[in-house]
Amino acid sequence: MEATDIPGLPRGVRLHFDKIRETWVLLAPERAVTLDQIGHAILSEVDGQRSFGDIARTLAEKYSAPVDQIARDMAGFLGALRDRRFLDVTS
Amino acid sequence: MTRVPPPIAMLAELTHRCPLACPYCSNPVELARQDRELSTETWISAFRQAAEIGVLQLHLSGGEPASRRDLTALVAAAREAGLYTNLITSGIGLSERRLAELDAAGLDHIQLSLQGTDAAMADQIGGYKGGFDRKMQVAAWIGAIGFPLTLNAVLHRRNLHQLPRAIDMAVEMGARRIEVATVQFHGWALKNRDALMPTRAQAAETTRIVAEARARLKGVLVIDYVPADYHGDYPKRCMGGWGTSGLNIAPDGQVLPCHAAQTIPHLRFENIRDTPLADIWYDSPAFNAYRGTDWMAEPCQSCERKTKDFGGCRCQAMAIVGDAAATDPTCIKSPHHGALQDRARAHSESADAALTYRTAPGKPIPAE
Numbered sequence: 229m230e231a232t233d234i235p236g237l238p239r240g241v242r243l244h245f246d247k248i249r250e251t252w253v254l255l256a257p258e259r260a261v262t263l264d265q266i267g268h269a270i271l272s273e274v275d276g277q278r279s280f281g282d283i284a285r286t287l288a289e290k291y292s293a294p295v296d297q298i299a300r301d302m303a304g305f306l307g308a309l310r311d312r313r314f315l316d317v318t319s
Numbered sequence: 320m321t322r323v324p325p326p327i328a329m330l331a332e333l334t335h336r337c338p339l340a341c342p343y344c345s346n347p348v349e350l351a352r353q354d355r356e357l358s359t360e361t362w363i364s365a366f367r368q369a370a371e372i373g374v375l376q377l378h379l380s381g382g383e384p385a386s387r388r389d390l391t392a393l394v395a396a397a398r399e400a401g402l403y404t405n406l407i408t409s410g411i412g413l414s415e416r417r418l419a420e421l422d423a424a425g426l427d428h429i430q431l432s433l434q435g436t437d438a439a440m441a442d443q444i445g446g447y448k449g450g451f452d453r454k455m456q457v458a459a460w461i462g463a464i465g466f467p468l469t470l471n472a473v474l475h476r477r478n479l480h481q482l483p484r485a486i487d488m489a490v491e492m493g494a495r496r497i498e499v500a501t502v503q504f505h506g507w508a509l510k511n512r513d514a515l516m517p518t519r520a521q522a523a524e525t526t527r528i529v530a531e532a533r534a535r536l537k538g539v540l541v542i543d544y545v546p547a548d549y550h551g552d553y554p555k556r557c558m559g560g561w562g563t564s565g566l567n568i569a570p571d572g573q574v575l576p577c578h579a580a581q582t583i584p585h586l587r588f589e590n591i592r593d594t595p596l597a598d599i600w601y602d603s604p605a606f607n608a609y610r611g612t613d614w615m616a617e618p619c620q621s622c623e624r625k626t627k628d629f630g631g632c633r634c635q636a637m638a639i640v641g642d643a644a645a646t647d648p649t650c651i652k653s654p655h656h657g658a659l660q661d662r663a664r665a666h667s668e669s670a671d672a673a674l675t676y677r678t679a680p681g682k683p684i685p686a687e
Contacts, residue, residue: 238467238495239465239466239467240427240428240466240467241467244375244401244403246373246375248325248371248372248373249325249373253375255375255376255403255427257405257427257428257430257467257469257495257496258376258378258405258428258430258469258496259376260327260375260376260403310538311537311538311541312541313495313496313538313540313541
């Protein structure tokens with residue numbers, strides 16, 4: 229994924245707080261993906277407007293972590309969602 | 320037994336009525352009549368209860384769910400309860416206006432069935448003239464509204480050669496996913512094994528086509544694949560394990576661990592009209608019958624795969640072996656595996672066997 233790529237959740241994919249299991253999940257067509265804290269933090273920034281690079285910098289600042297490491301985590305996580313068609317990426 | 324987890328998915332079979340008559344219909348052979356169907360209010364209560372006990376995904380199915388006139392109200396109520404709503408449909412009964420109403424009601428996703436890739440095949444399998452053309456029209460409306468779409472291609476000996484075209488059609492329709500579903504032999508399909516059983520060569524070719532298409536269409540189209548289990552070596556992880564992740568409500572309100580569970584004669588099922596869903600999920604003897612691994616006999620009990628596939632499908636063990644607690648005979652470790660594969664070969668070589676179509680609820684059941 230490139231720094232200028234813009235990730236966004238397509239129609240039919242949404243974040244949902246599961247009150248029974250007390251965790252965030254990503255609801256998608258016929259699937260529910262349990263999110264850990266990192267996954268939830270990343271997806272909370274994904275809005276279909278800001279670029280991958282912008283989001284990485286925001287998260288690096290927020291969690292006082294190296295931006296390269298954040299970008300690596302994001303690329304792995306978001307890339308897997310894209311392969312499952314749970315994420316649109318425009319450039 | 321370990322603690323029972325909350326259910327994730329619920330299949331609501333709103334009705335057994337359907338304009339199509341597919342010979343592999345997964346509905347039970349004894350169909351529920353319209354006058355036994357749950358009311359709108361009872362379905363809505365079931366959806367709320369489902370959300371309260373942890374269900375996230377609601378699959379609205381049938382029969383043809385569009386045959387229920389209150390479909391839009393049911394979708395709206397399910398969304399209000401916090402459920403992700405998936406409509407499993409043939410498309411017949413959906414107009415452009417009705418799709419717009421479902422859109423406004425918050426329907427999340429549509430799974431559209433495909434009986435064949437041209438009218439000649441699809442209308443013959445569905446037993447409904449004009450069905451294919453109508454379905455293509457509905458697919459165009461779905462695309463125009465922008466509903467996320469999964470195409471569900473149901474495949475068997477007569478139409479497996481159409482798989483490459485079905486995959487192309489999914490891409491052309493803008494579907495994000497296709498289910499390549501080889502017919503599973505339950506319900507009506509059991510009456511049609513001579514007509515529908517794929518050959519071993521077809522099953523192998525299907526696996527090859529799926530692998531090639533998955534690589535070629537990565538990031539474009541997700542392919543879920545249900546292989547021909549009679550020709551396989553290990554059984555499917557049926558329902559993700561009995562009473563583990565999903566449940567099913569039949570049109571008359573019976574709550575089932577899977578859609579074929581009524582074929583297991585010693586099980587008694589509770590009804591959502593009488594019993595709270597939480598009590599049924601956690602305490603019903605039918606749901607507890609094959610949970611976990613304690614119920615297993617050999618060869619399952621000492622098998623390293625027992626928590627992987629949970630011994631396969633209980634209904635298939637019942638149908639083929641006559642014992643719902645036996646190892647699914649599609650497993651190479653089952654003593655019945657060789658006989659099953661011989662039968663599969665014999666079924667697949669039955670040239671020109673006629674199709675036995677599904678009948679309407681309340682109509683006589685055709686003989687084998």
